[in-house]
Amino acid sequence: MNKPENTELDENSMLLKASPKRLFESLMEQTADRIYIKDKQSRFVAVSQALADMHGFADRHELEGKTDFDLFSIEHAQQAFDDEQKIIETDKPLINIVEKETWPDGSTTWVTSSKAPLHLNSGKLAGILGISRDITDQKLAQEKLAQSEQRLREQNAIMSADYESAHKVQSVMIPGRVPKIKNINIAYLWKPMTAVGGDLVNFPRNPNNCLLFYLGDVCGHGVTAAFYTVLLKYLTAHQGEVYQDDPAAFLNAVNKEITGLLKSGFVTGMAGHFSRREEDGSRTLHLSNCGHPLNLVYRAATKTIESIFLPTGMVMGLPGGTASDKFNLKLEKGDRFYTYTDGILEASNPAGEEFSRQGLEDCLLQHADQPIQETLNILYKTVEEFTGTTDQQDDITLLAFELT
Incomplete structure (x- = not known):
């Protein structure tokens, strides 16, 4: 009688045998998040396909060597560059910050972004590792809710004032x-x-x-x-x-x-x-x-x-x-x-x-x-x-x- 093949163990064995480079490439090709590595001059060294797709590049390697100044408005690119240079200077990460992305055509998107200093095996600072997740829909929903709440507060204020005026009039009447x-x-x-x-x-x-x-x-x-x-x-x-x-x-x-x-x-x-x-x-x-x-x-x-x-x-x-x-x-x-x-x-x-x-x-x-x-x-x-x-x-x- 043949012993059943343990598929799960075989899959784990395949993962263990895969080279770190192949695993890294799979991550960058398949993740839905915008992952990137930048050098100390904030130039892209490696990016995920999701990030490349966001910028209209079929091949993610086409982004290598570019900077945010090539992709975003000057306003956003300068802010991102300043943040990254501060990370390099202080060796301290920025975790889960909300960023407003402004594009050359004037459109706006929102992301949550985490950026951390990237060290090689020697411990020497080599650049920055970052990950961004699009929250534009969530942000727009929050803004719409905030606007609705503001309108409701304004309407309630008007109603409260009307009630107070009506009370004064009726109290006289x-x-x-x-x-x-x-x-x-x-x-x-x-x-x-x-x-x-x-x-x-x-x-x-x-x-x-x-x-x-x-x-x-x-x-x-x-x-x-x-x-x-x-x-x-x-x-x-x-x-x-x-x-x-x-x-x-x-x-x-x-x-x-x-x-x-x-x-x-x-x-x-x-x-x-x-x-x-x-x-x-x-x-x-x-x-x-x-x-x-x-x-x-x-x-x-x-x-x-x-x-x-x-x-x-x-x-x-x-x-x-x-x-x-x-x-x-x-x-x-x-x-x-x-x-x-x-x-x-x-x-x-x-x-x-x-x-x-x-x-x-x-x-x-x-x-x-x-x-x-x-x-x-x-x-x-x-x-x-x-x-x-x-x-x-x-x-x-x-x-x-x-x-x-």
Whole structure:
């Protein structure tokens, strides 16, 4: 039985028997890298076929005796020559440097290049051994990526500036003019989730000079929702000019104008006005809502919080929607009325627990002895402490009135 021939051993034997010169020639003929040996005057002594091909020479030996000045632009050739002379002077290599190659026709390529001093067996410095690898495609891709990143940074800077400008404008617009009414303290809290938001507070002027207010919450967040607050600000101001002591008619008129303008969205809203002050300091608050039925009242006489459930009206912006019938709420001197968007109730902590209506009631009751604006400020700080590291998930807006 014949023993199988060990092909791998035979191949290794062939390599060992080959002369160093033949191995060197095979390397220079077959490698994809640009390998070269130069003398101390930076003249090519030997080059790989890949390098010759790069310069348009079919025979690599044709490059022997030439220099970079014969192949590249003067700018690149001079830089390469200076680098190589420094290697010869210092006897120190340059490893993995990135070189920009400029050609006589004006084109540009990029390589990573390593150059080292070449010593003969005697130890005497004979020249330079170098290897270059083309990275033009990689470099161009990096430059394209860098340009894209720069454009993105510029666009982000523009967007950030636009956001900041929009925030300043919306901060002035919401609530805008806050009326000063004798014996009524007004407070509000407006904290959008981002630089701009979809919550709106407005106090439209009206023919009877009563305290008329509107609180709205546009579905969604950010710039799109903020655009609709501008529209709602205008529409509520316009309807305020013809207000006839009927918050339901007011909301229905606004709804008629906005229906069909909100693509796949809607608005919840609340409107109301205060009647004239009675001799005992009480007033009646006339209310109507569109999908915004929950409110709170602090009763000064009993030091308690009451939930006020209004008749539910349909949200604004959808065909056929109507506001709830007018609801009359009697408030006594010292009482406070709170209305708000749902962002404060849904504020969550890292455990996923919501601040909730109970948390809102507890905080308002606990700090009812504070001025009404300070009560809202404390409330927001309490919400921040509750949510901790959790990002704000919705716009937070509260509107409060106190009879004095």
